Each structure stands twice: as C-alpha cells, then as structure tokens.
Amino acid sequence: MISELGHFLITLGLTLSVLQLVSGWLAAGNPTGMAAAIARRSSYSALAGVAVAFVLLITLFLQSDFSVAYVANHSHVDKPLFYKIAATWGGHEGSMLLWCLLLVGVGAALSRFALKDDPALRIRAVSIQGGLQLLFLGFLVFASNPFMRELDVPVSGAGLNPILQDPALAIHPPTLYIGYVGLSAAFSLAVAGLIEGRGGRAIAAALRPWALVAWTALTAGISLGAWWAYYELGWGGWWFWDPVENASFMPWLIAAALIHSAIATEKSGNFAGWTAFLAIIAFSMSTLGAFLVRSGVLTSVHAFALDPERGLWILAIMTILAGGGLSLFAFRSQLLGQGDGFALTSREAFIGANNLLLTVVAGTVLIGTLYPLLATALGATGISVGAAYFNLAATPLLAALLILLPLAPFLPWKKNGLNRSLALRASVWILPGVVAGVWAGWIGGSPVAIAAAALAGWTLAGLAADLWQHRTVALASAKAGLAARILAHAGVVAIALGAVADSTGEPETVATLATGERMNVGEYQLELTGVRRADGANYLADEARLDVEPGGELRPQRRFYAAADTTTREVSIRSGLDGDLYVSLGEPRARDDGEIAYEIRASFNPMVWLLGLGAFLIVLGGLAASVSRALDQTGRGDPS
Amino acid sequence: MRARTQRLIMVGVAAIVLAGAIGLALFALRDAIVLFYSPTEVAASPPAIGERIRIGGLVEDGSVELPSSGGARFTVTDGAATIRVSYAGSLPDLFREGQGIVAEGAFVSPELFEASTVLAKHDETYMPPEVEEALRESGVWQGDEDE
Numbered sequence: 001m002i003s004e005l006g007h008f009l010i011t012l013g014l015t016l017s018v019l020q021l022v023s024g025w026l027a028a029g030n031p032t033g034m035a036a037a038i039a040r041r042s043s044y045s046a047l048a049g050v051a052v053a054f055v056l057l058i059t060l061f062l063q064s065d066f067s068v069a070y071v072a073n074h075s076h077v078d079k080p081l082f083y084k085i086a087a088t089w090g091g092h093e094g095s096m097l098l099w100c101l102l103l104v105g106v107g108a109a110l111s112r113f114a115l116k117d118d119p120a121l122r123i124r125a126v127s128i129q130g131g132l133q134l135l136f137l138g139f140l141v142f143a144s145n146p147f148m149r150e151l152d153v154p155v156s157g158a159g160l161n162p163i164l165q166d167p168a169l170a171i172h173p174p175t176l177y178i179g180y181v182g183l184s185a186a187f188s189l190a191v192a193g194l195i196e197g198r199g200g201r202a203i204a205a206a207l208r209p210w211a212l213v214a215w216t217a218l219t220a221g222i223s224l225g226a227w228w229a230y231y232e233l234g235w236g237g238w239w240f241w242d243p244v245e246n247a248s249f250m251p252w253l254i255a256a257a258l259i260h261s262a263i264a265t266e267k268s269g270n271f272a273g274w275t276a277f278l279a280i281i282a283f284s285m286s287t288l289g290a291f292l293v294r295s296g297v298l299t300s301v302h303a304f305a306l307d308p309e310r311g312l313w314i315l316a317i318m319t320i321l322a323g324g325g326l327s328l329f330a331f332r333s334q335l336l337g338q339g340d341g342f343a344l345t346s347r348e349a350f351i352g353a354n355n356l357l358l359t360v361v362a363g364t365v366l367i368g369t370l371y372p373l374l375a376t377a378l379g380a381t382g383i384s385v386g387a388a389y390f391n392l393a394a395t396p397l398l399a400a401l402l403i404l405l406p407l408a409p410f411l412p413w414k415k416n417g418l419n420r421s422l423a424l425r426a427s428v429w430i431l432p433g434v435v436a437g438v439w440a441g442w443i444g445g446s447p448v449a450i451a452a453a454a455l456a457g458w459t460l461a462g463l464a465a466d467l468w469q470h471r472t473v474a475l476a477s478a479k480a481g482l483a484a485r486i487l488a489h490a491g492v493v494a495i496a497l498g499a500v501a502d503s504t505g506e507p508e509t510v511a512t513l514a515t516g517e518r519m520n521v522g523e524y525q526l527e528l529t530g531v532r533r534a535d536g537a538n539y540l541a542d543e544a545r546l547d548v549e550p551g552g553e554l555r556p557q558r559r560f561y562a563a564a565d566t567t568t569r570e571v572s573i574r575s576g577l578d579g580d581l582y583v584s585l586g587e588p589r590a591r592d593d594g595e596i597a598y599e600i601r602a603s604f605n606p607m608v609w610l611l612g613l614g615a616f617l618i619v620l621g622g623l624a625a626s627v628s629r630a631l632d633q634t635g636r637g638d639p640s
Numbered sequence: 641m642r643a644r645t646q647r648l649i650m651v652g653v654a655a656i657v658l659a660g661a662i663g664l665a666l667f668a669l670r671d672a673i674v675l676f677y678s679p680t681e682v683a684a685s686p687p688a689i690g691e692r693i694r695i696g697g698l699v700e701d702g703s704v705e706l707p708s709s710g711g712a713r714f715t716v717t718d719g720a721a722t723i724r725v726s727y728a729g730s731l732p733d734l735f736r737e738g739q740g741i742v743a744e745g746a747f748v749s750p751e752l753f754e755a756s757t758v759l760a761k762h763d764e765t766y767m768p769p770e771v772e773e774a775l776r777e778s779g780v781w782q783g784d785e786d787e
Contacts, residue, residue, distance in 0.1 A: 344646040356654055360661045389672030393665045512710040568733050586730040591708040601730045
C-alpha cells in the first residue's frame with residue numbers, strides 16, 4: 001500500500017506542477033487575483049505531496065519492503081538503521097526523488113518568500129519553476145520511479161554498496177543537491193524577469209540571495225565529497241579531475257561568477273545581460289552534471305550503475321532548459337537596459353575580470369570533460385583526458401584570479417581607482433609575498449610551491465589591509481558583507497595553498513609486512529605489531545596495528561561485506577599541523593615459508609588541513625554574505 | 641581616457657585572456673590525451689613500448705597472482721585476446737576476477753603491460769563503456785540478454 005500511495009503522490013506532484021505552471025502563467029496580468037492564489041497553493045501542495053512521498057520511501061527502507069524493486073536493490077536486512085535511511089537517496093531513483101523534492105521546495109519557497117514588492121515577477125517565477133518541476137517529476141514518474149513493485153521478492157535485498165555506508169556520504173548528496181537545485185531559483189527568476197521585461201538591476205537583486213545560498217550549499221557538498229574520497233575510498237587523493245567531480249565543479253564556478261556579477265548589476269546596472277545569462281547557464285550546468293553522472297557516457301572512477309536511456313531523458317531536459325532559456329535571452333536581453341558604464345580600473349572592471357577568469361576556467365573544464373565525447377562523435381573511440389590537462393590549463397587562470405583579488409575592495413564603483421596611493425599601499429603587500437616565497441624555497445619547495453606561497457602572501461596581506469581599512473563600517477549589513485568577503489577569499493587562498501602543498505607530497509609507499517616488520521614513510525617509521533579481527537554489524541574485518549615512530553598508533557581496517565561480496569578499506573589517518581600520515585591495509589599474502597604478510601599502503605600528505613579549513617571558511621563566507629543580504633533588505637532605504 | 645578607449649582596452653584584455661586560455665588548453669590537451677586499447681586491438685596493432693595508454697577488459701578467472709613482495713599480476717581478456725598486466729600499487733577494493741577494469745600505464749615489453757593506475761568502480765554492476773564496447777566487438781558481451 002505504501003508504495004502505491006507514494007506512486008500516487010509523485011503523480012499528484014506532477015499534476016499540481018502543471019497547475020502551478022498554467023495558473024501562474026495566466027496570473028501574470030493580475031498577480032494578486034484568483035489564478036495567482038491557485039498557482040501558489042499548487043506549489044505548497046506539490047511540496048506537501050512530494051515530501052510525504054519521500055517520507056514513505058524512507059518508511060519502505062525502514063521496513064525493508066523488498067517487494068519494491070528500488071528498496072530490494074539498495075538495501076539489506078543487515079544494514080544498520082541510519083544507513084537504511086541514507087540508502088533512500090543512495091541510488092538513481094531515490095536521488096531523483098530527492099532532486100524533485102528540493103525542486104518543489106524551491107517552488108514553494110519562491111511562492112512564499114520571493115519578491116514581496118513585485119508580485120507580478122514572483123508569480124511568473126513560480127510559473128517557470130512549475131515548468132521545471134513538470135520536467136523533472138515527469139522524468140521521475142515515467143523513467144525513474146522508485147515506487148515500482150518487483151514480481152519475485154528477494155529475501156534479504158541486494159545490499160547497498162558498502163563504501164557508501166559512511167556518514168559523510170549520507171549527507172554529501174543532499175547538500176550537493178541543495179546547491180544544484182537551489183540554482184533553479186536563479187534560473188526561474190532570470191527567465192521570469194526576461195519575460196516580464198524587468199530591468200537587469202531588478203533581476204539581479206531578485207536572484208542574488210537564492211544564488212548565494214545555492215552556491216554555499218554546493219561548496220559544502222563538493223567539500224564533503226572530496227573529504228569522503230580522501231578517507232573512505234582510500235586512494236590517497238581528494239580530487240581527481242574525474243568527469244563526475246568536474247560535473248559539480250562547473251556549476252560551482254558559474255555560480256561563483258554569478259554571485260559576483262549580480263553585485264555589480266544590482267549596484268550600477270552593469271553586466272545586466274551577463275548576469276541573466278549566467279543564471280540560465282548555472283542551472284543548465286547543474287543538469288548537465290546530473291546527465292554526466294547518470295548516463296555513464298564517460299568513464300569515471302565514481303561511475304554508478306548506468307542507464308543510457310535515462311541519460312537521454314536528462315539530456316533532453318537540459319536541451320529544453322538551456323535552449324529555451326538562451327533563446328529567450330537572445331530575444332529579450334535588450335530589455336535589461338544599459339548599465340551606468342564603468343572605467344578601466346573600477347570595481348566593476350575587476351568584477352568583470354573575475355567573471356572572465358571564472359567562466360574561462362569553467363569552459364576549460366567543460367572542454368576537457370566533454371572532449372572524449374566529442375572525439376567519439378568524430379569517430380575516434382576510447383580517448384580520455386588526464387589530470388595533467390586540467391592542472392596545466394586551469395592553474396594559470398586561478399593564479400591570475402588570486403593576483404587581482406585583493407585589489408578589488410579598494411576600488412570605487414564606476415570610477416578609476418588604481419591611483420598612486422593604492423599602488424603604494426599594494427606595493428607593501430609584495431613584502432609578505434616575498435617572505436612567504438623565500439620561506440617555501442628555504443624548506444625545499446618546488447617552483448610551483450614557491451609561486452603559490454608568494455601569491456598567498458600577497459593575497460592574504462591584501463585581505464588584511466581590506467579588513468583594517470574597512471574596520472569602521474557602521475552598518476550591520478556592511479559588517480557582515482566585509483566578513484563574507486574576507487572569509488570566503490581567505491578560504492580560496494587556503495584551498496589553493498592546500499592543493500599545491502598536497503601536490504608536492506611524496507608518492508605513496510607500498511610494502512608487504514609481516515608482524516614485527518618495519519617500513520619508512522617520510523620521517524616516520526611504521527612497525528606492524530599485529531593484526532586482529534574487528535567485525536562489525538554487517539561486515540567481517542581485519543584490523544592492523546601499526547606503531548608509529550615518533551609517537552602514536554594507526555589502525556587501518558580491511559572490511560568484507562558478505563551481502564555485497566565486496567571488500568573495502570578503512571584508512572587510518574594521523575593528522576598534524578605539518579600534514580597527514582595516511583595508511584591503508586591491502587590483501588594478505590602468503591610467503592614461501594608460510595608466514596602471512598599484509599600489504600600496507602602509506603603516504604604523508606602535507607598540510608591537508610588547509611583544504612578543510614578553506615572549505616569551511618568559504619562556507620562561512622557564503623553564510624555571512626546571505627546574512628548581509630538579509631540585513632540589507634530589512635534596512636532598505638539606508639544609504640550604503 | 642575616453643570611455644570608448646577604455647572599453648576597447650577591456651575588450652582587448654578579454655580577448656587576450658581568452659586566446660591565451662584556448663592556446664593553453666589545446667597545448668595541455670596534446671599531452672594529456674590517453675588512448676584506449678582493447679586486448680584485440682593490442683594484438684592487431686601493438687602500441688609502442690612506453691607509450692601511455694589505457695587498456696581494459698575482464699580480469700581472467702584464476703589469473704590473479706599476489707606475489708609476497710607486494711603488487712599484483714593478472715590477465716585482462718576480451719574473450720578473443722589477452723594482455724598480461726603487472727601492477728605495483730595496491731589493487732582497488734572492487735577488483736575481482738571476472739570484473740571489468742580499466743588500467744592506465746604502458747607496455748614495458750611486448751608481453752607485459754605495466755599499469756600505474758587500475759580503475760575498478762564504486763559500483764559492482766558497473767562496466768566501463770570502453771570495456772563494454774570491446775566485449776561487444778569480440779562477442780563476449782551478453783549483458784543485454786540478462787536484463
């Protein structure tokens with residue numbers, strides 16, 4: 001019964017989305033009338049329906065109802081309770097239900113919170129969002145239905161992939177999806193603004209808070225994924241320039257460009273068309289990401305079970321979104337209005353440079369990611385693009401971003417600002433850069449590490465000067481805005497430093513050790529003191545104990561999940577300020593004399609904590625920007 | 641400076657950045673492209689010794705050796721031809737006999753492929769698209785009939 005009810009509710013959500021689309025469209029002439037009320041109520045009801053359907057799917061997982069194919073394929077009676085719940089969004093159908101839930105959630109939020117002073121634009125956006133809901137709920141109901149029954153009911157379930165049995169991975173997809181789907185609000189508002197013929201400023205002001213929240217969630221989601229790859233997959237890395245990772249990085253870059261250009265558009269009307277264009281592209285990129293992950297057209301280390309037919313559905317949806325949005329943009333963008341214009345070294349010009357660099361990086365990543373597909377279309381098969389491409393093509397652009405970044409806050413809007421006093425001030429920042437570069441060279445850093453340290457010194461000095469210069473701002477919203485700028489940009493510097501530090505680390509050491517034998521990793525000596533059983537609820541495990549000299553013990557595990565017939569490794573990490581000692585346990589091997597030796601893989605990863613710190617600071621910065629924005633709204637009318 | 645000159649400079653700078661990025665991307669692509677070979681293709685036209693390529697297929701049953709000194713040796717097959725692979729690193733968790741894998745590396749001799757990376761997937765039902773293609777061509781693939 002539960003699955004039939006769930007099936008009914010998602011179909012109901014689909015019907016209500018049609019109602020939301022149509023009545024919202026008809027309401028545009030009279031945005032406070034009957035049709036508008038129907039559109040808004042439809043969006044609330046659709047949210048209620050899909051939310052209950054989602055709870056029902058969780059219930060099916062809790063009951064281990066294996067008559068439902070999706071549950072049977074992704075759960076198991078032996079699975080711990082928490083992971084039964086997390087398994088709800090662990091596979092394709094469930095993750096699409098989560099996607100749809102968030103999409104109707106955004107629809108209801110637009111109905112409720114967006115643009116209280118412009119009901120005509122709001123109801124148009126609600127209508128457009130209804131169209132998006134229609135596309136994705138249609139895909140859910142007709143091609144990815146998680147509530148379908150199965151005829152032969154298995155006794156215990158096919159189990160979930162055990163490496164997905166991890167707390168970070170349970171929350172990583174929802175966070176990432178809030179980011180992906182949150183960008184749909186910016187899409188709907190931009191399209192609605194183009195249809196309604198609003199000026200660029202109004203559109204930028206309307207979509208900026210939504211884009212900010214979505215981008216912050218996307219940052220958190222990507223970071224959680226990278227963290228999970230680092231300690232759960234046990235490959236020793238956190239970013240592989242893999243298609244699935246690039247799929248999340250591209251919308252992140254575009255959304256980062258969007259939240260910057262929207263500031264300039266809101267302030268002075270400049271980049272009006274560009275901001276609307278980015279809003280359309282950002283959500284299209286999110287959808288492209290879903291396509292790349294689900295269609296399996298590219299070989300990915302993160303690939304999931306694949307279904308080309310579903311890939312085609314998503315590709316069709318993406319074509320409708322990008323094609324429709326961009327054609328509308330082409331016909332209506334003249335209505336956005338001209339900005340006030342700006343000079344060569346104004347704040348706008350630097351925001352323009354930021355946008356140019358961010359979108360070019362996104363384009364570079366897109367080319368590298370899709371190149372194998374392009375080559376296949378041209379008749380060459382089996383081409384892949386390695387990480388070397390992305391590192392080489394993206395790094396100089398990201399470095400240019402960091403060089404320009406600290407100057408921007410000192411430049412005035414519209415007018416030229418790069419005068420002698422700023423040049424003098426900025427020349428002081430060179431000193432910390434030189435000191436950091438010399439230090440990096442002193443400790444034996446590579447040329448890339450020296451350049452990165454120098455760049456970080458320069459940028460951080462500029463950020464400190466920005467903080468000092470603007471410490472006296474009075475308005476609460478300006479204070480939060482300053483905090484946002486400093487935190488997020490310092491976070492970017494930390495990630496750049498962490499990435500470079502990590503890339504300079506020694507490659508991993510692999511050794512086979514019997515009890516009592518030793519290996520060396522960097523300055524550490526590891527001794528295997530024993531291996532014991534450490535079985536858990538639904539797995540058998542070997543746990544190695546390694547004495548670390550100097551100081552400490554590491555206990556990596558190797559787990560066997562019988563239900564999935566799969567082995568996983570639990571790495572053991574000792575974190576310090578200088579870096580992580582990272583150890584994983586491989587297969588046992590018998591030696592000629594009958595002794596059992598274990599394969600141990602160990603590496604020292606310098607200053608990995610910088611990456612975590614950076615991600616945390618960027619998320620904090622995103623939150624501070626959202627707060628600043630909210631304060632600014634309540635204090636409207638104040639000069640700022 | 642007049643507004644028009646300033647705009648010209650900005651457009652010029654943007655064009656230079658774009659051209660530079662495209663040039664850099666093309667240059668980077670040249671070195672980073674890795675070609676995929678199935679065992680049959682290797683047998684038909686062997687790649688040069690030392691050339692960085694990807695190979696893929698099924699891990700042949702009973703072919704996996706785990707020397708006590710570490711690393712692994714195994715045979716990759718597409719049903720029609722085989723490649724002997726040696727790998728010094730630690731095998732991925734989802735590596736199993738009968739499983740589809742992709743390995744990146746180079747031939748060190750005509751008979752031995754030395755892998756620097758072995759890719760097996762998160763998902764036990766996953767088959768790399770190149771491997772599926774290779775198996776289809778050699779007639780081993782029957783996945784469609786099972787489903």
